[in-house]
Amino acid sequence: MLTIISWLDIIGVAIFAVTGALVASRKQMDIVGFVLIATFTGIGGGTIRDLLVGATPVFWVKEPLYPLTCLASAVIVYFTAHFFESRYRVLLWLDALGLAMFCITGAAKALSLGVHPGIAMVLGMISATFGGLVRDVVCNEIPLIMRREIYAIAAALGAVLYVGLVQLDLPVGIPALIAFLAAFGLRASALVWGWGFPVYKARPGRDYPNE
Template sequence: MLYILDYAGVVVFAATGALAASRKQLDIIGFLFFAALTGVGGGTLRDLVLGRTPVFWVIDPGYVLACIATGIIVFFAAHLVEWRYRLLLWLDAIGLAAYSVMGAAIGLASTGSAPIAIVTGILTATCGGILRDILADEPSVLLRSEVYISAALAGACTFTFLEVLGVPTVASSAAGFAVAFALRGGAIRKG
């Protein structure tokens, strides 16, 4: 379950990065750069602060290849989609939910501390998107919406509390994902 969430987070964030590159009319290398940056950015920062180096994508280059594949697909498909910005927002919501759980899981496994797990959950979930918006000079997802960080916080807390209570990981991660996605998705629909 965690493994699926991990690759799902990388791929959907990579897709949002490539969509941002598409909005800026970059060339294919620009697509791949933004895909990789957004896909692995949050997890890289998480690994750095936890002292888990070399970081995950240096140990397993499969993550980088997944970002590149995603970037290529988006490069050839993006012009087919009228509503690129809305799609970016919804994919970002899936990535946010997946990474809030993944980040908390790794923080918890690595330190055993629930507060740190919640912080690394938020960090992992939000930093890829923040980097993407800063580098693409887009309005920051951080200032745009009231429930971006809140959704990551809710997902990370839900997962961490259930996990500490001894709930099976598959259930606690599904619950964390659902809570974060519901909150963020509700905000996108409203606004």
């Protein structure tokens, strides 16, 4: 299981780093901006998870492979992003992949540190969503987590399933596989069919200005 989790984790970092670099390309940044945003996005969620549970130094301070992965991802995107017809769709789909990976690896790391299973679910969701949130706040884009389509709940589903299934003593890799498919499937459905929850409307037709 450890192998599958580590494997998912480094791929997830690379994928999120690519989404960060794609946002940098949309903002027409220079190569330094690509590297910075790719790194924030790739390791941001896991960094916040580690800080919250007190697993310091955080993971990438102990393992330089992670920042190097972000660096490589940023450079590759800088020289290849123009091959894609719609970088925004690529971004959304890669973000969905990374989300489905990180809700599992985040929950797994939290469990390995002995926290309460319910909190491990929350930390899995945080790992999956905060890298993208930091990316969007720093770049002044509307955070995906704020959009109408199902997003955070897909990460929550994956984390809950994973934490629940690892209690059942299933064969190695099965909980991660099921949780991954559920989380990615839900987010993918939301992307394809625009699934979302109803938004709050107190009094239809009335606008809520900032003051």
